[in-house]
Amino acid sequence: MVQTQLLGIFCNWSPFACFNSAAMAHLKIPPNFGFIRVMCIGRINQALILRAFEHGADGVILLECKDEDCRYGPGPEVGHSNVAKVRKLLHILGIGQSRLVEQSFGAHEKNELVEALWDFSEQIQAMGSNPAKPRQERGIQREA
Amino acid sequence: MRLDDPRIKGFIRDKSLFMCLECGKCSASCPRMLSGKEYSPRLLAHKLIAEPDSESFIENSVWECLTCGLCEERCPSGVQVSRFIMEMRTLLAGTKGLKGYRSHDGALHSWMRLMTSPDLEQNRLGWLGGGLQVAQSGPVAFFTGCAPYFDVFFSGIEVNTLSIVRDSIRLLNFLEIVPVVLEKERCCGHDLLWTGDRENFEALCRLNYKEFQAAGVEEIIVSCPECYQVLGQYMPEVVPGMKKLKVTLLSDLLRREISKGGITFKPLKRRVTYQDPCRLGRMAGSCETPRALIQMIPEMAFKEMKNSGRSAICCGNNGFINCDAYSKRIQVERLQEAKATRSDLLITACPKCMIHLTCAMRDPYKHGSLSMEIRDLVSVLADQIEWSKGEEAIGAKTRSEKHA
Structure with missing residues (x-):
């Protein structure tokens, strides 16, 4: 089975603080993740997820602050609305809406964060590859 | 790539740019120029021929065109500007990468490219039901296009492009046509083609053709003018087999069927005006049919906008690139023209016109002064159509069942 490739998008504040302290505590992070850090999840729009x-x-997992903790105000709200719309698009496309999740963390929740990453990784590994992934990456030979 | 590339010389020759008289009618009619942008199709032609080293000017002009075709309409020498722009974009995209400012950060182009995967099992038919009759296979298909995606993506401005699709099928059912609606249909690729992504456009064409073949389709009915242009004109260039399939515009089919008699329309006491989509009016030459259909509805007062028919002004955006302050200005001026007709209903025939104009209407700084109801021609017809005997005829029941 092909190893899945996952993207985690961190808000710079609470979730990234969790990530930092998780790394300091040598907690194991799933190896198939690539991470991006943005100042706020409100920065991420539908296009970037797609x-x-x-x-x-x-x-793709969006790791955001708790609604009341946002440094900028509407960040998590924008995140919720984008995720809701892109999940619908992913469903229509046949990619599957459960391939996109969002989860919020307080700044002290390093164990919860690591657990969420492992859960997501296992869940996607069970689903297999994204059907719209370029075929050579899924180990399918291109048709002649 | 240098701009004295022989391929560019070839486009200049093939698209008749050498025929340019520099009369300037193109620039004087260009909606981009008229909205205040420093943009000139005339200067583009001049620079291409006489100053090919003005690389950045030429490239910017190529990417910033709206491809609405109004300059082409005015040109006395028959220069094929839009087609030239398309070929140049394809070439530039292939050598220097895709450019052009992508509206919505390119989300629409992303889902169009995602659809090029042959293994995708889409769930695009969730809107069916409510008595609509469709088939899995058969000779006549209806091409839905991107409507299921638009309605999710543009839910923020409350456009309902799926209603156009539903109403199209209601009308076809009314005419006893049960069309095939394909579960695995892909986007027609119009926006990818016009923004220079030829490779993915061709992939979509081949996948769509495979689906048409698998369902045994011989005729494809479309209501979106962009899908009509692509399926009828550009897809046969990629898949020669498409030439054997007939592509019919829903409005042409309706006009033909209604002229046979037996069908009337319920009166609609409203004052309406009509926005000609560029792909329908200028490029497909269908200005008269939509007007003939509108005028079949009794008691409806129809008033033309200042610029209409083949001279209609663009809805401000094409292929979801280049939406900027100037596009907004074009849209605002277009809506003011519509308002000046004192109409309360703006009819259009393209879902993109509907999306772009609805977006402009909702500008908070205009305080609602531009807002008016906007509906697709198909939806207006579907609501008003009835058999002459006065039965409630739209819906699941076919003509024969009703007369039985």
């Missing part, structure tokens, strides 16, 4: 899938991501 582009991750276009470039072959098998799953």
